Amino acid sequence: MQDEKAFIALLLNPKTQETAFRQLVSQYSKPLYSHIRNIVLNHDDTDDVLQNTFIKVFQNLKNFKGESKLFSWIYRIATNEAITFISTKAKKANTTNEEVQQKALQNLQADEYFEGDAMQLKLQQAIAALPEKQQLVFKMKYFEDLKYEEISDILGTSVGALKASYHHAVKKIEDFVNSH
């Protein structure tokens, strides 16, 4: 993308806003879809969260201070939206986030937009057994191949803590796969 400051200026200018935002959506929709789908698992839910994410991004552009990269800021909004979505769903069903995740996982085999094999399904089950923060770190590092520095900017956690979380997650996943 062009110089970030110039691009943000285009996003804030009413005359160029629409074109610039369309460019932003085109650039971020695929990676953000993967990021959100890894968290909420279901396509329809991902579609809702992805749309809400872009609406939030649009509504809060004027508040973007440029303290972090646009990329990190957008990913932070997407992550918060996805987690909030699960929490809201859990509250409505009078249950926990973990149970909502387990239910989504059970539906995965029948999901026409999941094409994973037995190993991929087992990996998803292993991830679902992790604490929420470790899940996030593992998915962002392993599936999305984000750098620790990028994940640190998005989640507001130190690189050292992220490395520790990731190694704990890998160990637990290996144990899960080996024992199932």
Added chain:
Amino acid sequence: MNDFKLDSEPRIKPGFKAPDAYFESFADRVMLSLPLKEVKVVPLYRRRPVWVTSVAAVFILSLSLIFTRKDTVVQMPDNAAIENYLLYQANVSSYDLSQNLSKKEISDMDKSFVADEISDEAIEEYLAGENVSIYE
């Protein structure tokens, strides 16, 4: 199987996919749901400076006056035509005439008929021409 090591395996993909053409229409859907500010449509007259509008108004008014005046110019009849009209066409009595004349105009007319201003010869000539009996 107790030897599974994540880093020694080829990277496992999450296994998710999106519906066909999902991303082709996604941007349009998002753009439709955004609270975009509508660009204000400024009426044409507001874009023009006031002086331009004023000049245009004066120009149009002048044109309309010129054409209107041209249409309403009335050819005034000359005195002979008026006299002829009154003499042969109009059914105008002396009373009607006096109603349309001011007192001054009437007194001026009286003065012009004062007897001493008419010579005796003129009276005689008039009477000789007229078949008037002195007893009438």
